[in-house]
Amino acid sequence: MEAASAAQSRPRHRRNFLEERRYLAPALIAPAIIFIAALVGGPLLLAIYLSLTDATAGALGGKWVGLHNFIEAWRNPVFRKALGNTILFTVVSQMIVLVSAGLLAHALSKPFRGKWFLRFLIILPWAAPIPLGAVAWLWMYDSLFSVVNWTLVHDLLPGPGSLHLYKIVNAVTPWTIQPFDPPQWLGEPNLALGAIISVHAWRVIPFATVIFLAGLASIPSEVDDAAKVDGATGLKKFWYVTLPLQLPIATVALLFGIVFTATDMTVVYILTRGGPFNSTQMLTMWSYQTGINAGSLGEGAAISLYLLPVLIAVAVLMLRFARRTEVS
Amino acid sequence: MRFRGNLGSYLVTGPFAIVLAFPFYWMLWTAFKSDRDLYNVDNIPYKFSQGSPTTRNFSFLFHHTEYPTWLKNTVIVGLIVVVITLALSLPAGYALARLSGRFGQSLGIGIFLTYLVPPTLLFLPLSRVIADLGLQDKLASLVIVYPSFTVPFSTWLLMGFFKTIPVELEDAARIDGASRIVTLLRVVFPISLPGILTVVIFSFSLVMNEFVYALTFITTSSQKTISTGVFTELIRGDVFFWQGLMAAALIPSIPLALLYNVFLNRFIAGFTGGAFR
Numbered sequence: 001m002e003a004a005s006a007a008q009s010r011p012r013h014r015r016n017f018l019e020e021r022r023y024l025a026p027a028l029i030a031p032a033i034i035f036i037a038a039l040v041g042g043p044l045l046l047a048i049y050l051s052l053t054d055a056t057a058g059a060l061g062g063k064w065v066g067l068h069n070f071i072e073a074w075r076n077p078v079f080r081k082a083l084g085n086t087i088l089f090t091v092v093s094q095m096i097v098l099v100s101a102g103l104l105a106h107a108l109s110k111p112f113r114g115k116w117f118l119r120f121l122i123i124l125p126w127a128a129p130i131p132l133g134a135v136a137w138l139w140m141y142d143s144l145f146s147v148v149n150w151t152l153v154h155d156l157l158p159g160p161g162s163l164h165l166y167k168i169v170n171a172v173t174p175w176t177i178q179p180f181d182p183p184q185w186l187g188e189p190n191l192a193l194g195a196i197i198s199v200h201a202w203r204v205i206p207f208a209t210v211i212f213l214a215g216l217a218s219i220p221s222e223v224d225d226a227a228k229v230d231g232a233t234g235l236k237k238f239w240y241v242t243l244p245l246q247l248p249i250a251t252v253a254l255l256f257g258i259v260f261t262a263t264d265m266t267v268v269y270i271l272t273r274g275g276p277f278n279s280t281q282m283l284t285m286w287s288y289q290t291g292i293n294a295g296s297l298g299e300g301a302a303i304s305l306y307l308l309p310v311l312i313a314v315a316v317l318m319l320r321f322a323r324r325t326e327v328s
Numbered sequence: 329m330r331f332r333g334n335l336g337s338y339l340v341t342g343p344f345a346i347v348l349a350f351p352f353y354w355m356l357w358t359a360f361k362s363d364r365d366l367y368n369v370d371n372i373p374y375k376f377s378q379g380s381p382t383t384r385n386f387s388f389l390f391h392h393t394e395y396p397t398w399l400k401n402t403v404i405v406g407l408i409v410v411v412i413t414l415a416l417s418l419p420a421g422y423a424l425a426r427l428s429g430r431f432g433q434s435l436g437i438g439i440f441l442t443y444l445v446p447p448t449l450l451f452l453p454l455s456r457v458i459a460d461l462g463l464q465d466k467l468a469s470l471v472i473v474y475p476s477f478t479v480p481f482s483t484w485l486l487m488g489f490f491k492t493i494p495v496e497l498e499d500a501a502r503i504d505g506a507s508r509i510v511t512l513l514r515v516v517f518p519i520s521l522p523g524i525l526t527v528v529i530f531s532f533s534l535v536m537n538e539f540v541y542a543l544t545f546i547t548t549s550s551q552k553t554i555s556t557g558v559f560t561e562l563i564r565g566d567v568f569f570w571q572g573l574m575a576a577a578l579i580p581s582i583p584l585a586l587l588y589n590v591f592l593n594r595f596i597a598g599f600t601g602g603a604f605r
Contacts, residue, residue, distance in 0.1 A: 024508055025423045032420035032439070032479055039454075039476035040442045046453035055456075100344065107340035118341045120589050121349040127588035128352065128581035129536040131555040135577050136351035139358065139570055145366070147354060147373050154372075202348060214596040263446035266539040270559055284448040284540075291452045292544060301452045308449070315441050 051302035057295035069302035073290075079303060082274075082281040086307075088193065089282065090261045093200040097257055098250075100205045105212035126206035134270040137199050141185035141271070149182035189279030192272050196280055199271065200261045207260075208253045215249035216242070248321050255314045262310055283307055352581065359385055359575035366571060385571035394549050395576055398557035401467055402580070405553055406532045408471045413478040413531045414524065420479075421486025422516060426495070436487050443480040447540040450476075455544045469545040470553065474538060478531040485530070485598035489523030490516070526594040529587050536580065554580055 051069050055062030073079045108119060125133060140147050185195045219242065227233075227241045265284035268274060274281040274289065283306055291300020358366065362379030371377050389395045424436045454473055463469040493516060501511045517524070535553075542556040549561050558576045562569050 025427055028419035028423035029435070032416040032483055035416055035475065035479060036439060036442050039473065040445050040450065040480075043450040043453040043457070044445060046456070047449060050453055050456070103340050104344055107337040110334075110337050112334045112337045115337075115341075118345050120585075121345040122341065123589060123592065124349050124352055124581075124585050127533070127585035128577075129533070129555055129584065131537070131539045131559060132577035132581055133351060135559055135573055136355050139568075139574065140351060140354060142570075144369065145373070145570075150373050202351075205344075205348065210592065210596055259444055259446065263448050265448050269539070269543070284446075287448065287452070288540070288544075292455070297452055297456065304449050304452065307446075311444055311446075311449075315444055318441070318444075319437060 047301045047305060050297050051299075051305050053298050055297040057292075057297060062298055065298070069299045070305075073299055073303050073306070078278045078281055079283075079286060081278055082283050082286040082303075083306065085193070085281055086262055086283045089197055089200055090258055093197045093204065093261050094254060094257050096197070096201040097204045097208050098254065100201070101208035101212050101253070104205070104209045105216055108209070108213055109216045122209060123206045125202050126204075126210075130203060130264075130266050131270065133203065134199060134267050137195070137202075138186075138271055141195050143184055143187060146182065146185065148185065153182055186272055187276060189276060192276065192280045196267055196271055199267050200264070203267070204257045204260055208257055211253035211256075212246070212250060215246040215253075218249070219245050251321055252318065255318055259311065259314055263307060352578065355574040355578040355581070359571055359578055361385075361571055363571075385575050389572045389575050393562065393572065394552075394557065395554075395562075395572075397550055398552050398554045398561075399580070401551065401557075402536060402553040402555070405467055405470050405474065406535045409474045409478055409535050410528050410531050412471070412475045413482050414527065416475065416479050417482035417486055417527065418517065418524070419512075421483045422490050422512065424483065424487045425490035436484065439480050440484040441480075443477060443484070447477070447538065451540050451544045454541070458545050463545070465546055465548045465551050467546075467551055467553075470535075470538075470542060473541050473545075474535055477538075478534055481534065482527040482531055485527055485595070486520070486523060488598040489520055489526075489594075493519060522594055523598065526591045526598060529591050530595060533584060533588060536584065 050062070052064060052066060053062030054065050054068075104122060108115065108122075139145075183191050185191050223241060223245065227237050232241055263284060265282070265288060268280060268282050268285045269288070272280045274285045283303060287300045287304035290296050290303055294300075357374070360381035360383070361376065362382045362384070364378045365371055365376060365380040368378075420439070424432055424439070426432075427435070458464055458469045458473070461469075463472070497519075498511050498515060501515045502508070506514065536555055539555050542553055543560075546552050546556065549557065552561065554576070558573060562573050562576060
């Protein structure tokens with residue numbers, strides 16, 4: 001067969017060349033590799049180079065300053081706040097995401113009426129563009145017309161609303177809810193942190209849920225049957241059967257969630273721009289303000305490069321899991 | 329027993345669905361409110377009162393702002409990026425799917441990992457490059473840069489799809505005398521159409537989600553895409569045009585979300601497939 005097709009294509013040299021596997025594969029892959037090398041690899045190296053110079057937006061060639069930018073960035077309290085917040089946002093939002101997505105995936109893996117519609121609603125935050133979704137949250141956390149506050153004040157707390165949910169809380173729990181002033185979600189440092197975490201979690205929950213669902217669906221029904229025969233049910237089955245089988249794919253979802261949250265600038269930029277008083281500053285936002293607004297390209301690049309170890313760790317872990325799933 | 333299982337599912341998914349979808353419900357609600365209704369703290373926000381509902385906000389958005397231009401720009405950038413993405417990732421995805429052995433697998437994962445390098449790490453050097461090329465404030469800057477994240481992602485998805493196509497199908501075509509390239513164009517790509525459509529939708533969606541490059545490279549209003557235009561142009565100083573903002577956010581979100589849902593299952597298959605299987 002090989003010989004026949006080779007004979008047929010002999011008249012034209014170019015076709016002949018493309019018939020050979022060892023030439024065809026590189027010819028097909030090369031354009032993509034070259035493009036990625038030029039637009040990801042190149043700029044990444046350039047970012048590392050810039051971080052070692054005192055380049056500014058105006059002057060093209062910067063002087064070599066070694067690790068000066070990294071040290072200078074570290075000395076700034078705003079940077080340390082930004083670093084701490086990046087970790088805080090990522091860890092807390094991913095904890096919320098894991099629990100929520102676990103519950104949701106478990107519930108959605110069973111058949112029930114209206115599942116398609118509920119799934120559609122749940123996936124909305126991931127499917128819609130995040131710059132637009134974040135604008136909606138900006139409005140919902142508005143200082144004066146916040147619908148979140150209105151609902152809290154009128155339905156949960158004593159007020160002119162209709163639900164008076166506070167009465168249930170007061171009756172059932174030992175705590176008593178007192179009326180309080182509506183919180184300024186984006187104006188008070190601690191609340192602003194919470195607001196940003198809520199938007200990050202809101203965004204990633206749907207993604208983690210669909211990946212978890214895929215993980216659940218990939219468990220063969222024989223495993224279920226075998227577990228049933230062995231008498232494993234409920235929590236026991238979840239712990240010894242479902243969880244270990246789902247762990248690799250769940251880890252991949254988590255790693256993606258970490259990357260999406262830690263390297264995102266959209267949410268913070270739209271909601272607070274790092275304020276009030278840099279209390280919600282993130283590495284990405286601080287790098288933007290230093291590099292673009294203040295024009296210190298070198299220091300801006302150094303700040304964003306502090307994210308690189310996290311990304312490398314994630315990449316290494318992903319490779320690990322890729323190998324493990326391959327073996328099993 | 330069955331009912332109890334159902335009830336549990338509703339109890340979990342119901343509240344989550346309400347919280348997760350609420351911002352979109354709120355976009356819809358706000359978009360139809362009049363100024364008098366919206367900016368009155370005594371009004372109940374969940375109800376329409378004085379002058380509402382109104383479609384004035386939509387006509388304002390389309391006739392008195394550059395929103396139509398941003399939509400048009402988004403579609404132009406999206407389409408060109410999709411074409412570039414397919415041109416680069418279709419051949420690469422196919423070749424990676426058919427390359428057997430460790431090398432092909434490592435290369436596939438290597439390309440995928442470049443997707444993890446975020447725009448927030450690259451926008452500073454790239455802004456420099458774009459300025460040197462004289463592409464500042466031009467849509468071309470986005471067209472060049474956006475494939476840097478759509479190509480790795482799409483190559484990965486397509487690699488997963490191509491792996492599900494049996495090699496025997498190609499062999500049959502080749503026995504009939506078709507060359508490798510013809511086999512690829514006439515046999516492999518047509519049956520991969522669902523996978524290719526998935527890549528088109530998700531590349532487009534990635535373009536609409538991108539914020540940092542668009543913010544850094546483009547400052548002229550007429551060259552903006554919706555991802556930055558809506559936020560930077562419809563808020564002037566501390567004057568917020570909330571109804572227009574919500575209408576502007578809602579209009580592209582809903583069709584994209586519907587398309588996204590249609591292709592979701594294929595997306596998951598491609599995403600979790602590839603080299604993780």
